[in-house]
Amino acid sequence: MVSTAPARRRPRARMQLTGLVFAAPALALFATFVAYPLLRGLYLSFYRWAGYGDPLFVGLDNYRGLASDPIFRRAVIVTAVYTVASTVLQTLIPMAVAILLAQRWRGGVVFRTMIFIPAVVSLTVTGLLWQLALQPNGGFVNELLDSAGLSSWSMVWLGDRNTVVPVIIAVSLWQSLGFFMLIFYAGLQNIDPTLYESGRIDGAGPWRLIRFITIPMLKPVTAIVVTLNLINGLKVYDLIYALTNGGPANSSQSLGTYLYALAFGSINGASAAFGYANAIGVIIMISAAAVLLVLSVLRRTREA
Amino acid sequence: MGATTSVARSVKAPGTSTSERSGRPSAPLRRRKRRSAGSLAARALGYGVLSALSAISAVPLVWMVLTSFKRRDEVFGGGLLPSKWQGSAYAYIWQELHIWQYFLNSVVVTALTVVAVVVVSCFGGYAFAWLDIPAKRSLYALLLSALLIPAGILLIPAFLELRSFGLLNTRTGLSLVYIGTHVSFAILLMRTFFEAAPGELREAAKIDGAGEVRIFRSIMVPLTGPGIATVAIFQVLTTWNELLFANAFIQSQDRQPLQPGLYSLVGQHSTNWPALTAALTVAVAPVIVFYVFMQRQFVAGVTAGSVKG
Numbered sequence: 001m002v003s004t005a006p007a008r009r010r011p012r013a014r015m016q017l018t019g020l021v022f023a024a025p026a027l028a029l030f031a032t033f034v035a036y037p038l039l040r041g042l043y044l045s046f047y048r049w050a051g052y053g054d055p056l057f058v059g060l061d062n063y064r065g066l067a068s069d070p071i072f073r074r075a076v077i078v079t080a081v082y083t084v085a086s087t088v089l090q091t092l093i094p095m096a097v098a099i100l101l102a103q104r105w106r107g108g109v110v111f112r113t114m115i116f117i118p119a120v121v122s123l124t125v126t127g128l129l130w131q132l133a134l135q136p137n138g139g140f141v142n143e144l145l146d147s148a149g150l151s152s153w154s155m156v157w158l159g160d161r162n163t164v165v166p167v168i169i170a171v172s173l174w175q176s177l178g179f180f181m182l183i184f185y186a187g188l189q190n191i192d193p194t195l196y197e198s199g200r201i202d203g204a205g206p207w208r209l210i211r212f213i214t215i216p217m218l219k220p221v222t223a224i225v226v227t228l229n230l231i232n233g234l235k236v237y238d239l240i241y242a243l244t245n246g247g248p249a250n251s252s253q254s255l256g257t258y259l260y261a262l263a264f265g266s267i268n269g270a271s272a273a274f275g276y277a278n279a280i281g282v283i284i285m286i287s288a289a290a291v292l293l294v295l296s297v298l299r300r301t302r303e304a
Numbered sequence: 305m306g307a308t309t310s311v312a313r314s315v316k317a318p319g320t321s322t323s324e325r326s327g328r329p330s331a332p333l334r335r336r337k338r339r340s341a342g343s344l345a346a347r348a349l350g351y352g353v354l355s356a357l358s359a360i361s362a363v364p365l366v367w368m369v370l371t372s373f374k375r376r377d378e379v380f381g382g383g384l385l386p387s388k389w390q391g392s393a394y395a396y397i398w399q400e401l402h403i404w405q406y407f408l409n410s411v412v413v414t415a416l417t418v419v420a421v422v423v424v425s426c427f428g429g430y431a432f433a434w435l436d437i438p439a440k441r442s443l444y445a446l447l448l449s450a451l452l453i454p455a456g457i458l459l460i461p462a463f464l465e466l467r468s469f470g471l472l473n474t475r476t477g478l479s480l481v482y483i484g485t486h487v488s489f490a491i492l493l494m495r496t497f498f499e500a501a502p503g504e505l506r507e508a509a510k511i512d513g514a515g516e517v518r519i520f521r522s523i524m525v526p527l528t529g530p531g532i533a534t535v536a537i538f539q540v541l542t543t544w545n546e547l548l549f550a551n552a553f554i555q556s557q558d559r560q561p562l563q564p565g566l567y568s569l570v571g572q573h574s575t576n577w578p579a580l581t582a583a584l585t586v587a588v589a590p591v592i593v594f595y596v597f598m599q600r601q602f603v604a605g606v607t608a609g610s611v612k613g
Contacts (some may be wrong), residue, residue: 015435016436016438018435018436018516019431019435019438019440020431020437022428022431022435022520023428023432023437025427026425026427026428026487026491027428029424029484029487030446030447030450030488032484033458033462033480033481033484033485034484036461037457037461037465038453038457038458038461040461040464041457041458042457044460051464097357100353100354103350111354111358114358114361115358116603117362117365117595118365120588120591120594120595120602121588122544122563122588124545125563125566128567128570128584129364129368132371132577133364138379138577143384174360174364178361231454234454235454235455235456237455237456237547238548241551241567242547242567255456256548260459263459263460274464277460278460280456281456281460285453285454288454289452
């Protein structure tokens with residue numbers, strides 16, 4: 001242990017020892033369950049391995065294989081579409097609802113409580129519930145459409161290659177609207193009310209107040225919501241797994257579900273493709289890092 | 305700090321007491337002498353939108369509960385309400401499908417994880433807030449890097465690691481991975497709560513000759529009650545709802561927690577909708593009850609860390 005003041009070396013060293021002891025369990029857990037697995041994951045992505053025997057070094061073959069793998073290509077598209085669409089919808093709509101809800105309403109607490117409830121439902125239950133609800137026979141969505149005289153609209157929502165991804169995005173919005181709404185709502189509480197007072201004195205109408213005070217003041221919160229959405233989107237797994245398990249015919253496979261299917265599921269026969277699946281993990285991580293980097297560069301250039 | 309808790313505080317509207325659509329500022333409620341027809345229409349529209357959103361949020365869940373009380377043959381083509389309410393689906397999932405086993409497993413895994421995360425993050429958060437640690441900043445940055453790592457990349461290596469520890473297919477192993485992957489975020493939260501605690505108390509206790517452990521245990525930890533509650537609630541919810549790791553690490557049905565258990569139930573009993581919806585209801589009910597009763601702390605816990613100044 002290095003200390004700049006030799007006379008105080010012993011007490012400083014002892015104090016540092018106390019600090020280390022306090023932090024040690026966390027650091028040990030981090031090293032065991034995050035740092036080491038991460039490095040091993042990177043390492044394994046250069047090997048071919050089914051989980052037993054000796055891994056075979058294949059260089060970049062796993063990555064080359066992915067580039068020509070049609071399911072992987074589909075998964076990239078699905079993940080990208082899901083990420084972009086859910087980020088846009090799950091930022092703008094919750095923001096609008098929060099601004100609306102922040103006006104004074106009788107029973108505002110009830111509305112807020114109700115809208116938030118789906119956020120406590122796990123993505124697995126959300127997926128399973130909507131899987132039933134969207135079934136052509138017995139699901140309530142088509143029944144509602146029928147009873148509203150819109151029978152022609154009812155369809156096999158999750159069984160159609162063209163509707164499955166938009167439906168997944170809609171279900172995701174149902175689940176997370178309340179959560180992001182609440183984050184915006186909290187942000188609204190932190191805006192100084194006198195800003196609105198002076199805005200009104202200057203003759204600004206409600207739309208101008210929202211446009212020139214509320215939305216700019218919400219910028220830090222918006223940045224958080226966008227970041228959370230992007231990261232959640234890139235690693236989306238639970239919801240799709242429970243709703244469609246990547247189907248029909250892999251048309252809703254995301255990077256996350258494909259990784260899982262390769263490692264523990266039934267794709268590629270019974271043999272687990274650990275190395276190949278890990279290459280997808282690496283790609284998810286790199287894209288998440290790239291997104292975060294772009295966001296922080298954007299923020300810095302805006303501020304500068 | 306403190307912004308995390310402000311989420312829950314108050315229904316107080318911010319200054320925008322303006323009504324949508326009307327195009328002119330409406331009077332705040334306390335001086336509602338005159339209100340134009342336009343502003344009334346705007347308010348009606350607002351109530352309409354909010355009611356519709358509440359309905360959309362609730363309807364699928366209500367449908368789930370109603371279906372769980374129906375007869376099996378009533379599910380397809382019957383009305384929304386069960387013709388005769390019956391709880392046989394609940395008896396069935398309890399006795400035949402052993403849903404209590406999944407439930408119990410979830411309780412065990414969640415309890416183990418939450419206690420460990422709270423304890424470890426209290427020590428760690430305190431250390432990074434107040435104690436001297438070699439290379440403190442770098443260590444802290446390293447620890448927080450965990451927040452940026454998607455679970456997908458850790459899945460297979462963690463699986464292999466548990467296998468070599470002989471902890472694959474055990475609830476302890478699953479908990480350990482949860483603890484390891486969540487402790488960083490908990491430390492981030494606890495550190496801010498410890499930093500907000502008054503340092504003078506610490507100095508005073510030091511002058512009185514109290515040791516670091518004593519100060520931590522009898523002074524600092526009691527001051528961070530809300531922080532501990534936030535970490536605990538957040539951790540309860542994430543652990544209870546986690547699927548990816550639980551699905552991969554535990555194969556034996558009698559050790560599976562709820563989420564993967566529910567998934568396999570739906571696969572195996574795909575036509576028994578009352579049983580499936582009853583199982584989903586049982587899985588969701590405790591979380592919703594927990595939420596409704598502890599709304600304040602709950603909301604702070606769930607949105608923890610996402611709103612910081």
